[in-house]
Amino acid sequence: MEAADFVIVDDTDPAIKYGSGWALFDNEGASLGHTGGALYNTLHGTTSQTKFTFTYNGALGSLFVVGTIRTGSPASWNCTVDNKPIPTFQPKEAANHFKMCGTTASPGMTGDHTLQFNVNPLGESAAFFDYVLYTPAPTSGPQDQVFNSSNARFQYSQHWVSTLLGQVTPTAGEKLEFDFNGYSLTWFGFFDGIAVGQASATYSLDGLDPITFIIDTKSSELSEMTDQVFFQTPTFDLADHHLEVVFQGSSDGIPLSLNRIVVQNDTFGIRLTPTPSNTIGSRPGATSATSGNHGEPTHSVSNGVQKPPPKPGIIVGSIIGVVAVLVCIAILTRRRLLRRINDSSQARNERPEPFHHLPVAESNRSTEKHFQDVGGNSMAVGQCSIPRPSKTRRWAETTASIFRTSPPSSANETETALAPPSHRRPPRLLMHQDSGARVPQPDDESEIIEVPPTYEER
Numbered sequence: 206m207e208a209a210d211f212v213i214v215d216d217t218d219p220a221i222k223y224g225s226g227w228a229l230f231d232n233e234g235a236s237l238g239h240t241g242g243a244l245y246n247t248l249h250g251t252t253s254q255t256k257f258t259f260t261y262n263g264a265l266g267s268l269f270v271v272g273t274i275r276t277g278s279p280a281s282w283n284c285t286v287d288n289k290p291i292p293t294f295q296p297k298e299a300a301n302h303f304k305m306c307g308t309t310a311s312p313g314m315t316g317d318h319t320l321q322f323n324v325n326p327l328g329e330s331a332a333f334f335d336y337v338l339y340t341p342a343p344t345s346g347p348q349d350q351v352f353n354s355s356n357a358r359f360q361y362s363q364h365w366v367s368t369l370l371g372q373v374t375p376t377a378g379e380k381l382e383f384d385f386n387g388y389s390l391t392w393f394g395f396f397d398g399i400a401v402g403q404a405s406a407t408y409s410l411d412g413l414d415p416i417t418f419i420i421d422t423k424s425s426e427l428s429e430m431t432d433q434v435f436f437q438t439p440t441f442d443l444a445d446h447h448l449e450v451v452f453q454g455s456s457d458g459i460p461l462s463l464n465r466i467v468v469q470n471d472t473f474g475i476r477l478t479p480t481p482s483n484t485i486g487s488r489p490g491a492t493s494a495t496s497g498n499h500g501e502p503t504h505s506v507s508n509g510v511q512k513p514p515p516k517p518g519i520i521v522g523s524i525i526g527v528v529a530v531l532v533c534i535a536i537l538t539r540r541r542l543l544r545r546i547n548d549s550s551q552a553r554n555e556r557p558e559p560f561h562h563l564p565v566a567e568s569n570r571s572t573e574k575h576f577q578d579v580g581g582n583s584m585a586v587g588q589c590s591i592p593r594p595s596k597t598r599r600w601a602e603t604t605a606s607i608f609r610t611s612p613p614s615s616a617n618e619t620e621t622a623l624a625p626p627s628h629r630r631p632p633r634l635l636m637h638q639d640s641g642a643r644v645p646q647p648d649d650e651s652e653i654i655e656v657p658p659t660y661e662e663r
Contacts, residue, residue: 207357209350211269211338213467214259216249221337226253230333237273238300241393241432243335244467245477248273250333252280252326259320259337266291267340269307270322273333275299280332281325282306286318302335302432315342347443350387350468359383359463370395370431371464377454381463387470388443389477392436392450394462396422398429402457408436408450415451418481420459431464437480443470 214220217229230248249257261268270284274296284291284306293306306322324332338351352358354371360383364376371394392408401422407415418436438448452461469477 209341209468210353210356210465211351212261212263212341212345212348213244213351214261214337214339214348215245215247216334216336217245217247218471220261221257221259223249223257224255226251226255227257236301236430237275238298239430240301240303241430241434243273243301243333244271248333248335250331251324252329252331254325256321256323257334258322260317261320261337261339262317262342262345263315264340264342265314265316265318267309268320269304269309269338270320270334271302271338272305272335273301274303275331275333280327280330282332283323283325285321285323288321305334307338309340347470349471350385352383352385352466352468354463354465358385368397370397371462373397373460373462374452375455375458375460377452379452379461381448381450383448383450383466384445385448385466385468386443386445387468389438389440389469390448391434391438391467391469391477393464393467394420394433394435395464396420396430396433397460397462399460400458402455402459404455404457404459404461405453406435406450406461407453408438408448410438410441410446410448412447416481417453420455420461422459434480437477439479440469440477 227249228251230250231246235242265286268286268291276299282305283293291306291308294304296303320337322334326332341348355367359372359381361372362374362380364379365372365374365381403423404420405417406420407417409415416436420435422430450461
């Protein structure tokens with residue numbers, strides 16, 4: 206299988222080491238002069254005396270630095286590879302995709318080399334860098350690849366014609382087939398200035414439903430335009446793919462053209478917006494127009510590219526992490542529940558605390574005492590007017606007064622306690638009598654727990 210003509214390294218690639226003074230510019234869809242917009246819609250520009258370096262594995266003398274030249278006096282620059290100068294070129298007009306320096310005269314030794322691009326500003330003029338082209342070593346890693354229209358990898362049908370700018374066909378039904386390894390590609394065509402109007406064609410990847418794209422030369426102010434993006438495929442898996450392009454024809458005599466195809470196959474994961482914006486495999490006949498629009502680069506922190514979708518390993522790892530967090534939360538919740546259950550069981554099994562009753566003495570003792578007969582082991586205490594009551598009666602009166610002065614447990618009891626004595630029910634006094642049974646005395650080390658007494662009515 207025929208190798209790519211060049212490896213292409215965009216200005217946003219982290220392998221390019223910029224000095225101070227460089228800024229990222231967003232140049233989405235902006236044509237300049239006779240050329241289309243910058244590669245991947247990004248540029249790096251500077252008005253300072255600065256440089257950038259790039260180390261690559263490839264041929265020593267097969268390399269180009271490509272940039273953008275705007276109106277006005279351009280800045281001066283020079284390039285070296287392994288500290289040896291290489292030819293520098295000066296523009297004749299404003300343009301994108303301009304080869305600022307480089308050579309293919311002598312491929313030279315293949316190996317690791319270092320490119321250095323030096324900028325010397327002239328007044329307020331700026332230098333804009335877009336990408337690097339070089340011939341890679343056979344063992345170099347995956348990178349974006351450039352296949353010129355003359356590459357043997359392309360399989361043209363009968364009525365394609367070779368021109369200075371690339372391959373063209375004016376015949377409806379003509380095909381092009383191309384096998385590649387990557388995850389997406391960009392088709393670059395051109396307008397040859399022969400006619401003005403529209404043409405249509407379709408492209409399909411791996412036999413899926415074709416997508417229609419429109420070639421429109423009406424909006425172009427110039428008859429001839431190069432470096433025009435006719436379509437950008439969506440992102441697929443990094444694998445072998447098959448492209449088929451079919452020309453639908455044009456009533457205005459506009460041909461289908463190809464200058465080069467750039468295959469995205471790099472390691473830093475740039476993702477581009479599909480053009481047309483319909484995904485492969487959607488409805489047949491989806492359309493999008495390609496035209497030449499003019500504009501100037503605008504400074505922006507956005508590079509106009511999409512980041513790669515998350516890898517399956519990252520998604521699986523995230524799911525496992527979430528599950529682990531949920532399991533930990535469930536374990537902690539279960540432990541707290543078991544602890545509460547244990548605490549409740551211990552509270553029910555705790556031994557009873559001693560009963561403490563602190564009687565409150567009656568503040569206003571009346572000489573009138575109420576009494577009630579008690580049967581069995583109780584005795585009657587009544588109203589007494591004897592000056593010196595017996596010891597037993599005094600004890601009973603004191604005990605009855607204690608019961609009368611206990612705090613009420615509710616509002617109704619409070620009202621009853623505050624009511625006159627004539628409206629009260631006479632209290633009943635229960636007196637305990639020693640049964641005569643003697644409980645063995647505990648030793649000094651035993652703990653005595655007093656349990657409150659229980660009462661029964663007779």
